[in-house]
Amino acid sequence: MPIVVNVDVMLAKRKMSSQELSEKVGITPANLSILKTNKAKAIRFSTLEKICEILDCKPGDILDYEKNR
Amino acid sequence: MKILGEKSLSSKVESGLKVVFCIIALATVIGFIGCSVVLFFDYNSVTIIENYLVRTILLTIVSVVFIITGIVALFIVYQFIQIFENLRKSKLFERDNLKALQKVSNLSIIIGILFLIILIIVSIILGKYVVFNLSSRILMEILLITFSIVFIVFGIGIRVLNEIYKKAIEYKEENDLTI
Numbered sequence: 001m002p003i004v005v006n007v008d009v010m011l012a013k014r015k016m017s018s019q020e021l022s023e024k025v026g027i028t029p030a031n032l033s034i035l036k037t038n039k040a041k042a043i044r045f046s047t048l049e050k051i052c053e054i055l056d057c058k059p060g061d062i063l064d065y066e067k068n069r
Numbered sequence: 070m071k072i073l074g075e076k077s078l079s080s081k082v083e084s085g086l087k088v089v090f091c092i093i094a095l096a097t098v099i100g101f102i103g104c105s106v107v108l109f110f111d112y113n114s115v116t117i118i119e120n121y122l123v124r125t126i127l128l129t130i131v132s133v134v135f136i137i138t139g140i141v142a143l144f145i146v147y148q149f150i151q152i153f154e155n156l157r158k159s160k161l162f163e164r165d166n167l168k169a170l171q172k173v174s175n176l177s178i179i180i181g182i183l184f185l186i187i188l189i190i191v192s193i194i195l196g197k198y199v200v201f202n203l204s205s206r207i208l209m210e211i212l213l214i215t216f217s218i219v220f221i222v223f224g225i226g227i228r229v230l231n232e233i234y235k236k237a238i239e240y241k242e243e244n245d246l247t248i
Contacts (some may be wrong), residue, residue: 009148027075027248031178031248032248035248039246040246040247040248041242041243041246041247042243042246042247042248043247044247044248047248
């Protein structure tokens with residue numbers, strides 16, 4: 001899929017662990033791992049909203065579009 | 070009544086299917102032995118066909134059809150046993166079930182086509198050499214046509230259901246991968 005999720009980059013910038021993020025967002029670590037490994041097929045707006053809120057960023061900082069991927 | 074899980078309808082159907090599997094296996098073996106006995110020991114009393122060659126061909130066709138239909142039916146029942154085993158374990162949207170249903174549909178279409186071929190052989194080739202009683206011949210042809218249509222329609226029906234099931238599995242996977 002050409003849509004790439006860059007949550008780990010943002011996590012590194014904010015110096016936050018995956019465990020902490022999943023706890024704050026309210027998703028399981030397994031689901032966060034699916035998101036980070038680009039296996040996810042869709043993301044709910046509510047989840048995206050919470051991630052943006054906690055990481056203090058915009059959706060564009062987490063999601064990227066790469067052609068021919 | 071519970072349909073899925075242990076001690077439910079599907080677990081009972083599964084054990085019933087295992088009994089059916091044994092019965093079909095037994096019937097296939099008995100049918101094959103019966104045909105072979107008639108074929109090799111040349112019982113004139115069983116068949117009223119004068120021509121030895123035609124009788125041999127007829128009996129060979131019957132025994133081969135018996136064996137093939139029996140084995141294919143065993144495969145179909147085995148696939149159903151697997152599907153119901155998954156239902157008992159509450160594994161609903163599994164790719165294994167999809168494959169099993171696909172096999173069932175293919176095999177029933179094969180049985181239907183087999184009966185159609187037998188119908189053609191019996192009515193055209195053997196009809197020339199063997200003097201059948203007219204009413205018994207019509208009865209046999211109607212029986213063969215009915216069997217063939219039933220199996221082909223069953224196969225096509227299962228194929229259509231399989232497509233729906235495939236879509237359901239795709240939606241379920243998509244839902245699982247929505248975060």
